[in-house]
Amino acid sequence: MNNAISASELTKFYGDFLAVDHISFTVNYGEIFGFLGPNGAGKTTTIRMLTGVSTPTEGVASIMGYDIVRQSVEAKSIMGIVPDISNVYDELSAWANLIFTGKLYGISKAKREERATDLLKLFNLFDRRNERVRGFSRGMKRKVCIAMALMNDSRVLFLDEPTSGLDVESVREIRQMVRMLNKDGLTVFLTTHNLEEANQICDRIAIINKGKIAAVDTPEKLRQTMRSVQSVEVAFRDTPQDVVEDLKGLRAVSSVEKRGDKYRLITDEPTVVLQEIWTYAQRMKLTPISINTLGPSLEDVFMKLTGREMEEEIVRNNRMGENRTRR
Ligand SMILES: Nc1ncnc2c1ncn2[C@@H]1O[C@H](COP(=O)(O)OP(=O)(O)OP(=O)(O)O)[C@@H](O)[C@H]1O
Ligand SMILES: [Mg+2]
Numbered sequence: 001m002n003n004a005i006s007a008s009e010l011t012k013f014y015g016d017f018l019a020v021d022h023i024s025f026t027v028n029y030g031e032i033f034g035f036l037g038p039n040g041a042g043k044t045t046t047i048r049m050l051t052g053v054s055t056p057t058e059g060v061a062s063i064m065g066y067d068i069v070r071q072s073v074e075a076k077s078i079m080g081i082v083p084d085i086s087n088v089y090d091e092l093s094a095w096a097n098l099i100f101t102g103k104l105y106g107i108s109k110a111k112r113e114e115r116a117t118d119l120l121k122l123f124n125l126f127d128r129r130n131e132r133v134r135g136f137s138r139g140m141k142r143k144v145c146i147a148m149a150l151m152n153d154s155r156v157l158f159l160d161e162p163t164s165g166l167d168v169e170s171v172r173e174i175r176q177m178v179r180m181l182n183k184d185g186l187t188v189f190l191t192t193h194n195l196e197e198a199n200q201i202c203d204r205i206a207i208i209n210k211g212k213i214a215a216v217d218t219p220e221k222l223r224q225t226m227r228s229v230q231s232v233e234v235a236f237r238d239t240p241q242d243v244v245e246d247l248k249g250l251r252a253v254s255s256v257e258k259r260g261d262k263y264r265l266i267t268d269e270p271t272v273v274l275q276e277i278w279t280y281a282q283r284m285k286l287t288p289i290s291i292n293t294l295g296p297s298l299e300d301v302f303m304k305l306t307g308r309e310m311e312e313e314i315v316r317n318n319r320m321g322e323n324r325t326r327r
Contacts (some may be wrong), residue, residue, distance in 0.1 A: 004029045004156055004187040005050060009059035012211075013047050019045045020309050021211035022059065027189060029202075032182050034202030035191040036230040038298055043191035047160050050189070051081050065157055079103075084160040084191075088133050088144050094120060095129040097144055098151060104156045105152040112151065119147040123177070139170025146177065151155030157181065159190040163197060175201050196296055199223060207305060214305045226255070228254075229292070229300035235262045237287040246284075250276040262290075 005027035012020040013281045020042040026035040035043050048054035050061050052072045054110055061068045088097055096115060102112025120126040128136070142162065147230035149157060162178070163171040178201060180190050186302040192198050201221040207214045207222075215222075226243055236243070239261070247256045252272040254297045267273045270293045281288050 003027060003062075003064055003065075005030065005033070005061070006049065007046075007059065007061045009057035010046065010049055010056050010061055011043070011048060012054065012080060013057045019211055020049070022060050022081070023208070023211070023213050024204055025213060025216055027187060029187055030182070030185060031203045032178065032188040032190070032201055034198040035208055036195065036198045036205050036298070037191070037208035038193055038209075038302075040167065041193075041208045043193075043208060044160055045211075046208070047081075047083075047189070047191060048157050048159070051079060051158055051205065052076055053081075077152065078155045080152065080154030080157045082142075082145050082149045082157070082159045082162055084164075086141060086145055088141055088148070090134040091132060092145050093130050093132055094125050094140075095134070096145075098147055101148040101151045101255050108151065112172075115151055115153075116147075123147050124173075137167075139166050139171070139173065142166060142170065142174060143177075146174070146206040150181070154186065156187045156189065159188065161191055161193070163194070171197075193298065195222075195226065195301065199226075207302065209302055214302060225301055225304050226296040228268045229296040229304050230267055230270050231296075231300075232265045232267065232277065232290045233259070233290075233294055234265070234277055234288055235256055235290045237289050238282070240284065240286070246280065247277075250280060252276065264294075298318060 001127050003026040008024045009021050009022045010024070023046065035046065045054065049056045050063070052068045052075060063075040066067070067256070070264065084127050089100070092100065094124055097160060098116035098119060099112055102115065107115065120129050123146070125140065125143060133141055136144070145206065145261065146159070146162070159178070163174050166247070175197070176179040176192070178188055180245070199222065202219060204216060204218055205222055206216045243256060243263065244256050247253060247265055250273065251267070252267050253265045253276070254268070255266045265273050274291065274293065277291065
Protein backbone atom coordinates (compact mmCIF):
# COMPACT_ATOMS: atom_id res chain seq x y z
CA MET A 1 0.00 0.00 0.00
CA ASN A 2 1.20 3.46 -0.79
CA ASN A 3 1.22 6.28 1.70
CA ALA A 4 -1.22 9.16 1.33
CA ILE A 5 1.74 11.52 1.06
CA SER A 6 5.37 10.65 0.68
CA ALA A 7 8.31 13.03 0.42
CA SER A 8 11.87 11.96 -0.14
CA GLU A 9 14.81 14.35 0.05
CA LEU A 10 12.49 17.18 -0.99
CA THR A 11 14.55 20.32 -1.51
CA LYS A 12 13.96 23.88 -2.67
CA PHE A 13 16.56 26.47 -3.52
CA TYR A 14 15.54 30.06 -4.30
CA GLY A 15 18.71 31.14 -6.08
CA ASP A 16 21.43 30.37 -3.55
CA PHE A 17 19.01 30.31 -0.65
CA LEU A 18 18.10 26.87 0.65
CA ALA A 19 14.46 27.16 1.80
CA VAL A 20 13.73 23.43 2.20
CA ASP A 21 16.63 21.14 2.91
CA HIS A 22 16.30 17.48 1.86
CA ILE A 23 13.26 16.61 3.96
CA SER A 24 11.77 13.13 3.98
CA PHE A 25 8.55 11.99 5.63
CA THR A 26 5.40 9.99 4.99
CA VAL A 27 1.79 10.65 5.90
CA ASN A 28 -0.49 7.66 6.45
CA TYR A 29 -3.97 7.33 5.01
CA GLY A 30 -6.55 8.96 7.22
CA GLU A 31 -4.02 10.85 9.28
CA ILE A 32 -4.05 14.51 10.32
CA PHE A 33 -0.42 15.42 9.86
CA GLY A 34 0.83 18.72 11.22
CA PHE A 35 3.76 20.69 9.90
CA LEU A 36 4.77 22.94 12.75
CA GLY A 37 7.35 25.67 12.44
CA PRO A 38 8.08 29.37 12.93
CA ASN A 39 7.91 32.07 10.25
CA GLY A 40 10.16 31.34 7.32
CA ALA A 41 10.69 27.69 8.33
CA GLY A 42 9.74 26.42 4.87
CA LYS A 43 6.15 25.29 5.54
CA THR A 44 4.51 27.06 2.60
CA THR A 45 7.39 26.13 0.30
CA THR A 46 6.89 22.46 1.25
CA ILE A 47 3.13 22.62 0.66
CA ARG A 48 3.73 24.28 -2.69
CA MET A 49 6.05 21.47 -3.73
CA LEU A 50 3.70 18.74 -2.46
CA THR A 51 0.79 20.24 -4.38
CA GLY A 52 2.64 20.75 -7.63
CA VAL A 53 2.54 24.55 -7.46
CA SER A 54 6.32 24.77 -7.20
CA THR A 55 8.84 22.35 -8.72
CA PRO A 56 11.29 20.79 -6.26
CA THR A 57 14.94 21.58 -6.93
CA GLU A 58 15.76 18.06 -5.75
CA GLY A 59 13.87 15.09 -4.37
CA VAL A 60 10.49 13.57 -5.10
CA ALA A 61 7.00 13.64 -3.62
CA SER A 62 3.89 11.62 -4.29
CA ILE A 63 0.22 11.87 -3.38
CA MET A 64 -1.60 8.52 -3.09
CA GLY A 65 1.27 7.03 -5.04
CA TYR A 66 1.12 9.56 -7.89
CA ASP A 67 4.39 11.38 -8.50
CA ILE A 68 3.61 15.07 -8.18
CA VAL A 69 5.87 16.04 -11.09
CA ARG A 70 5.45 13.12 -13.52
CA GLN A 71 1.79 12.35 -12.74
CA SER A 72 0.65 15.79 -11.71
CA VAL A 73 -2.80 15.53 -13.32
CA GLU A 74 -3.69 12.38 -11.37
CA ALA A 75 -2.18 13.72 -8.17
CA LYS A 76 -3.95 17.06 -8.42
CA SER A 77 -7.30 15.44 -9.15
CA ILE A 78 -7.40 13.91 -5.66
CA MET A 79 -6.15 16.82 -3.61
CA GLY A 80 -7.67 19.99 -2.23
CA ILE A 81 -5.58 23.03 -1.38
CA VAL A 82 -6.31 25.86 1.02
CA PRO A 83 -3.42 28.25 0.37
CA ASP A 84 -1.98 30.70 2.90
CA ILE A 85 -3.26 33.63 0.85
CA SER A 86 -7.00 33.54 0.15
CA ASN A 87 -7.98 32.47 -3.34
CA VAL A 88 -11.63 33.47 -2.87
CA TYR A 89 -13.09 36.00 -5.32
CA ASP A 90 -14.40 38.82 -3.17
CA GLU A 91 -16.73 40.14 -5.84
CA LEU A 92 -18.48 36.80 -6.28
CA SER A 93 -20.99 35.19 -3.96
CA ALA A 94 -20.09 32.13 -1.90
CA TRP A 95 -22.22 30.06 -4.26
CA ALA A 96 -20.53 31.49 -7.40
CA ASN A 97 -17.08 30.84 -5.93
CA LEU A 98 -17.88 27.18 -5.41
CA ILE A 99 -19.56 26.75 -8.77
CA PHE A 100 -16.63 28.47 -10.48
CA THR A 101 -14.20 26.11 -8.73
CA GLY A 102 -16.34 23.15 -9.80
CA LYS A 103 -16.12 24.32 -13.42
CA LEU A 104 -12.33 24.58 -13.15
CA TYR A 105 -12.24 20.96 -12.00
CA GLY A 106 -14.48 19.99 -14.93
CA ILE A 107 -17.30 18.73 -12.69
CA SER A 108 -20.72 18.37 -14.35
CA LYS A 109 -23.38 21.05 -13.66
CA ALA A 110 -25.64 18.79 -11.62
CA LYS A 111 -22.77 17.38 -9.61
CA ARG A 112 -21.17 20.76 -8.86
CA GLU A 113 -24.49 22.24 -7.73
CA GLU A 114 -25.15 19.27 -5.48
CA ARG A 115 -21.66 19.45 -4.04
CA ALA A 116 -21.78 23.23 -3.53
CA THR A 117 -25.12 22.86 -1.72
CA ASP A 118 -23.79 20.11 0.55
CA LEU A 119 -20.62 22.01 1.38
CA LEU A 120 -22.34 25.33 2.06
CA LYS A 121 -24.76 23.56 4.38
CA LEU A 122 -21.90 21.75 6.10
CA PHE A 123 -20.10 25.05 6.67
CA ASN A 124 -23.27 26.86 7.84
CA LEU A 125 -23.09 29.25 4.92
CA PHE A 126 -26.03 28.06 2.88
CA ASP A 127 -28.33 30.88 3.99
CA ARG A 128 -25.71 33.44 2.98
CA ARG A 129 -24.77 31.70 -0.27
CA ASN A 130 -25.91 34.51 -2.57
CA GLU A 131 -24.11 37.29 -0.75
CA ARG A 132 -20.83 38.65 -2.02
CA VAL A 133 -17.88 37.22 -0.14
CA ARG A 134 -16.58 40.77 0.24
CA GLY A 135 -18.97 41.34 3.14
CA PHE A 136 -18.03 38.09 4.92
CA SER A 137 -15.95 37.90 8.10
CA ARG A 138 -12.44 36.45 7.85
CA GLY A 139 -13.69 33.21 9.39
CA MET A 140 -16.48 32.91 6.84
CA LYS A 141 -14.08 33.63 3.98
CA ARG A 142 -11.73 30.94 5.27
CA LYS A 143 -14.63 28.49 5.32
CA VAL A 144 -15.47 29.35 1.71
CA CYS A 145 -11.80 28.69 0.89
CA ILE A 146 -11.96 25.26 2.52
CA ALA A 147 -15.24 24.44 0.82
CA MET A 148 -13.67 25.34 -2.53
CA ALA A 149 -10.81 22.95 -1.83
CA LEU A 150 -13.33 20.17 -1.22
CA MET A 151 -15.30 20.64 -4.45
CA ASN A 152 -13.42 17.90 -6.29
CA ASP A 153 -13.96 14.98 -3.91
CA SER A 154 -10.50 15.46 -2.44
CA ARG A 155 -8.91 12.56 -0.63
CA VAL A 156 -6.00 14.59 0.66
CA LEU A 157 -6.54 18.13 1.94
CA PHE A 158 -3.66 20.59 2.29
CA LEU A 159 -4.26 23.53 4.63
CA ASP A 160 -1.65 26.25 4.96
CA GLU A 161 -2.18 27.89 8.39
CA PRO A 162 -5.95 27.36 8.30
CA THR A 163 -6.73 29.25 11.49
CA SER A 164 -4.15 32.04 11.50
CA GLY A 165 -5.61 35.50 12.05
CA LEU A 166 -9.09 34.22 12.91
CA ASP A 167 -11.30 34.88 15.93
CA VAL A 168 -11.61 32.22 18.62
CA GLU A 169 -15.03 31.00 17.48
CA SER A 170 -13.95 30.57 13.84
CA VAL A 171 -10.80 28.77 14.96
CA ARG A 172 -12.90 26.35 16.98
CA GLU A 173 -15.33 25.80 14.12
CA ILE A 174 -12.59 25.19 11.57
CA ARG A 175 -10.74 22.75 13.82
CA GLN A 176 -13.98 20.88 14.41
CA MET A 177 -14.62 20.80 10.68
CA VAL A 178 -11.16 19.43 9.96
CA ARG A 179 -11.67 16.68 12.56
CA MET A 180 -15.05 15.80 11.11
CA LEU A 181 -13.79 15.63 7.53
CA ASN A 182 -10.92 13.49 8.76
CA LYS A 183 -13.33 11.09 10.46
CA ASP A 184 -15.00 10.68 7.07
CA GLY A 185 -11.68 9.45 5.68
CA LEU A 186 -9.95 12.58 4.46
CA THR A 187 -6.18 12.70 4.95
CA VAL A 188 -5.16 16.15 6.16
CA PHE A 189 -1.81 17.91 5.91
CA LEU A 190 -1.78 21.22 7.71
CA THR A 191 0.83 23.78 8.58
CA THR A 192 0.76 25.85 11.70
CA HIS A 193 3.03 27.83 13.97
CA ASN A 194 0.69 27.22 16.87
CA LEU A 195 1.83 24.50 19.28
CA GLU A 196 -1.62 24.16 20.79
CA GLU A 197 -3.27 23.71 17.42
CA ALA A 198 -0.80 21.01 16.45
CA ASN A 199 -1.35 19.27 19.77
CA GLN A 200 -5.11 19.47 19.60
CA ILE A 201 -5.84 18.14 16.16
CA CYS A 202 -2.87 16.30 14.74
CA ASP A 203 -2.16 12.58 14.89
CA ARG A 204 1.50 13.24 14.17
CA ILE A 205 3.54 16.39 13.97
CA ALA A 206 6.67 17.20 12.02
CA ILE A 207 8.62 20.09 13.43
CA ILE A 208 10.37 22.12 10.77
CA ASN A 209 12.86 24.88 11.27
CA LYS A 210 15.13 26.58 8.73
CA GLY A 211 14.11 24.10 6.06
CA LYS A 212 14.96 21.02 8.12
CA ILE A 213 12.72 18.60 9.99
CA ALA A 214 13.82 18.49 13.63
CA ALA A 215 11.44 15.72 14.68
CA VAL A 216 8.35 13.78 13.65
CA ASP A 217 6.35 12.68 16.64
CA THR A 218 2.95 12.18 18.20
CA PRO A 219 1.45 15.10 20.14
CA GLU A 220 1.88 13.09 23.35
CA LYS A 221 5.64 12.86 22.85
CA LEU A 222 5.73 16.51 21.98
CA ARG A 223 3.72 17.33 25.09
CA GLN A 224 6.27 15.53 27.19
CA THR A 225 8.95 17.73 25.68
CA MET A 226 6.74 20.76 26.24
CA ARG A 227 6.13 19.90 29.86
CA SER A 228 9.82 19.97 30.53
CA VAL A 229 10.20 23.51 29.18
CA GLN A 230 7.59 25.39 31.14
CA SER A 231 8.84 28.34 33.13
CA VAL A 232 8.15 30.85 35.85
CA GLU A 233 9.36 34.39 35.34
CA VAL A 234 9.98 36.56 38.36
CA ALA A 235 11.22 40.09 39.02
CA PHE A 236 12.13 41.45 42.48
CA ARG A 237 12.07 45.05 43.66
CA ASP A 238 15.67 44.94 44.92
CA THR A 239 17.68 42.13 43.46
CA PRO A 240 20.56 40.73 45.49
CA GLN A 241 23.82 39.91 43.65
CA ASP A 242 23.75 36.15 43.88
CA VAL A 243 20.06 35.65 43.13
CA VAL A 244 20.71 33.52 40.03
CA GLU A 245 22.66 30.96 42.02
CA ASP A 246 19.97 30.96 44.72
CA LEU A 247 17.18 30.50 42.20
CA LYS A 248 19.05 27.66 40.52
CA GLY A 249 19.09 25.92 43.86
CA LEU A 250 15.31 25.98 44.30
CA ARG A 251 13.40 22.71 44.10
CA ALA A 252 12.14 21.67 40.62
CA VAL A 253 14.18 24.36 38.82
CA SER A 254 16.25 22.93 35.96
CA SER A 255 17.90 26.18 34.84
CA VAL A 256 17.69 29.95 35.21
CA GLU A 257 18.03 32.68 32.56
CA LYS A 258 18.28 36.40 33.23
CA ARG A 259 16.14 38.51 30.90
CA GLY A 260 16.43 42.21 31.62
CA ASP A 261 15.28 42.61 35.20
CA LYS A 262 13.45 39.28 35.11
CA TYR A 263 14.61 35.79 35.97
CA ARG A 264 13.19 32.89 34.03
CA LEU A 265 13.17 29.58 35.87
CA ILE A 266 12.76 26.58 33.59
CA THR A 267 10.82 23.72 35.14
CA ASP A 268 8.43 20.86 34.59
CA GLU A 269 6.57 21.77 37.78
CA PRO A 270 5.61 25.46 37.69
CA THR A 271 3.35 25.25 40.76
CA VAL A 272 6.17 23.90 42.91
CA VAL A 273 8.47 26.64 41.64
CA LEU A 274 5.90 29.35 42.42
CA GLN A 275 5.73 28.12 46.00
CA GLU A 276 9.51 27.91 46.22
CA ILE A 277 9.88 31.50 45.02
CA TRP A 278 7.46 32.80 47.65
CA THR A 279 9.27 30.94 50.39
CA TYR A 280 12.65 32.16 49.12
CA ALA A 281 11.41 35.76 48.87
CA GLN A 282 10.09 35.69 52.42
CA ARG A 283 13.31 34.23 53.77
CA MET A 284 15.45 36.80 51.95
CA LYS A 285 12.99 39.65 52.64
CA LEU A 286 12.61 40.28 48.90
CA THR A 287 9.50 41.74 47.26
CA PRO A 288 8.50 40.04 44.01
CA ILE A 289 7.03 42.74 41.74
CA SER A 290 5.81 40.30 39.10
CA ILE A 291 5.52 36.56 38.69
CA ASN A 292 4.35 34.97 35.44
CA THR A 293 3.97 31.32 34.63
CA LEU A 294 4.73 30.76 30.98
CA GLY A 295 3.82 27.87 28.71
CA PRO A 296 6.55 26.62 26.42
CA SER A 297 7.31 28.59 23.30
CA LEU A 298 7.98 26.95 19.98
CA GLU A 299 11.55 28.17 20.41
CA ASP A 300 11.85 26.29 23.71
CA VAL A 301 10.60 23.10 22.11
CA PHE A 302 13.01 23.44 19.19
CA MET A 303 15.89 24.02 21.54
CA LYS A 304 14.95 20.98 23.52
CA LEU A 305 14.59 18.84 20.41
CA THR A 306 17.60 20.06 18.52
CA GLY A 307 19.78 21.46 21.27
CA ARG A 308 20.34 24.48 19.07
CA GLU A 309 19.98 28.11 20.01
CA MET A 310 17.33 29.90 17.96
CA GLU A 311 17.73 33.38 16.59
CA GLU A 312 16.28 36.51 18.17
CA GLU A 313 13.64 36.82 15.47
CA ILE A 314 12.24 33.39 16.16
CA VAL A 315 12.18 34.19 19.84
CA ARG A 316 10.20 37.36 19.16
CA ASN A 317 7.79 35.79 16.71
CA ASN A 318 6.90 32.67 18.53
CA ARG A 319 6.04 33.23 22.12
CA MET A 320 3.10 30.89 21.91
CA GLY A 321 0.71 29.70 24.53
CA GLU A 322 1.78 32.06 27.26
CA ASN A 323 -0.32 31.72 30.35
CA ARG A 324 0.19 34.86 32.38
CA THR A 325 -0.64 35.22 36.01
CA ARG A 326 0.22 38.71 37.20
CA ARG A 327 0.31 39.59 40.85
N1 LIG B 1 9.55 32.94 -4.02
C1 LIG B 1 10.54 33.05 -3.13
N2 LIG B 1 11.72 33.59 -3.47
C2 LIG B 1 12.73 33.70 -2.59
N3 LIG B 1 12.67 33.27 -1.30
C3 LIG B 1 11.53 32.73 -0.90
C4 LIG B 1 10.40 32.59 -1.79
N4 LIG B 1 9.39 32.00 -1.10
C5 LIG B 1 9.86 31.79 0.14
N5 LIG B 1 11.14 32.23 0.27
C6 LIG B 1 11.97 32.13 1.47
O1 LIG B 1 12.03 30.79 1.87
C7 LIG B 1 11.95 30.65 3.28
C8 LIG B 1 10.78 29.77 3.62
O2 LIG B 1 9.57 30.45 3.30
P1 LIG B 1 8.14 29.83 3.53
O3 LIG B 1 7.15 30.78 2.98
O4 LIG B 1 8.13 28.45 3.00
O5 LIG B 1 8.07 29.79 5.11
P2 LIG B 1 6.84 29.45 6.06
O6 LIG B 1 7.31 28.41 7.00
O7 LIG B 1 5.64 29.19 5.27
O8 LIG B 1 6.69 30.83 6.86
P3 LIG B 1 5.36 31.57 7.41
O9 LIG B 1 5.07 30.96 8.75
O10 LIG B 1 5.81 32.99 7.53
O11 LIG B 1 4.27 31.39 6.41
C9 LIG B 1 11.83 32.07 3.82
O12 LIG B 1 13.11 32.50 4.24
C10 LIG B 1 11.35 32.87 2.64
O13 LIG B 1 11.80 34.20 2.71
MG1 LIG C 1 3.79 30.08 5.15
